Amino acid sequence: MIIKSLLAGAVLAASTMATADAVEQGKAIAFDRKKGNCLTCHQMEGGTLAGNWGPPIMAMKARYPNKADLREQIWDPTKRNPMTSMPPFGRNGILTEEEIDLVVEFVHSL
């Protein structure tokens, strides 16, 4: 029993660490001017010199209860709204699929 819960705890800790790591990696990609460059348009916690073109990125869990919807939005926002100025990061190959996964982890944490 003790061993079991210890094990479970260890697994939990490992997965939390993996997530925290993904959030950090995602943040680096999001803030990189040659990658996500999200701050050009969005205010985001931890970022400076942000633009105001798009809405501030906050309360994302409330705005996107389903992480997959957020991923869709980053992959190709023109699907939902052809008028948007936001680049389709996945559709146009601006970021790789792995990079988008990491950015989603970060953005969803805000």
Add this chain to the structure above:
Amino acid sequence: MKKLTQLGMVFGMVVSASALAGPEEDRTAFQNFYEKRFPQVVEGDFINGVYSILPGAREQWEAIEEFPPYEVAIEEGEELYNTVFANGKSLADCFDTPAQRENYPYWDSEKGKVVTMEQAVNDCRVANGEKPYKTKKGALAAVSAYMSYESRGQAINVVIPDDPAAIAAYNEGKELFYTKRGQLNFSCSDCHMYGAGLNARADTMSPAFGHASHWPVYRSKWQAMGTLHRRFAGCNTNIRAKPFKAQGTEYSNLEYFLTYMSNGLEFNGPGARK
């Protein structure tokens, strides 16, 4: 569901009607868009670009305009304008006056294409056995600066004749303006219409109404003069599109559309920009 479909059809019809609207209706809707978005801008002031909507930056800019960085180009341009070609003629022989801005761009029905002022300068050189100037900077930008300076205060009054080929050229320019291009997927209108006044980082997007009035421009970023087509190419590069050729059909048609959209404003080139 049926209602939705009907709604979709009506919407589709409205959309295609506006896409096919004539140049005049286009221009009215275009100018109304900016006047509504920036009610504080006094009439005619859109020729000052982003400074028409940024009072703070305007003061700095006006200070720069007191010792304009394009002055050297105007002098150089005047000299080139009067420089004698190998055949004894000069640019001055092709034009009755250097104050030509109000006559361009125009639809040349014989050539079957839009002719810009810069193109007319190069056509003159070629007709007299000289090589055409390079189209983005240098001598052509200088000649353009001189001619634009001499034309200051002229009204923008581009004419789209009732000729299917001219209207097709206008429509191509219009489509290019509203079309998303490049890996970053931006249209001219994304930034300079729906994004006008918004900030990308610290840079405010300028309104496209008035965009064509003040060229060529001395741009601090270039540390030099550049033509309007140089700027088009720079914008396209920024959005990761392969730029079209300066003075080629695409950009000339875009200039035709864009200048026509500013009809009623004044030409005030050359300009100075960040």
Add this chain to the structure above:
Amino acid sequence: MFKGLVGAVILGSAMLANASQSADAVIAAATEANKQAKSLGYEWNVTGKAIKAAQAALKAGNEAEALKLAEHAKYMAEASIFQAGDEKKNWMLRVPK
């Protein structure tokens, strides 16, 4: 059409694994697709660079890297062709009424 694009990329990744598809062939396919994008007036400035980088990697004997770069170039060329079709439908939405 676009589903085809995504499919092609997944397929491409699978090929990367068994390396049966030569970098040479993918570079040729990317070049061909980029030509088509250009003829539509929708060429991107990143695609040609990626093709050149793939060719350089191949020349340097790095087949795996060349294949990866070529796959990306091909993806971008196809995405720019898709953009051309998508925009034919959408640009009119942006014309103010």
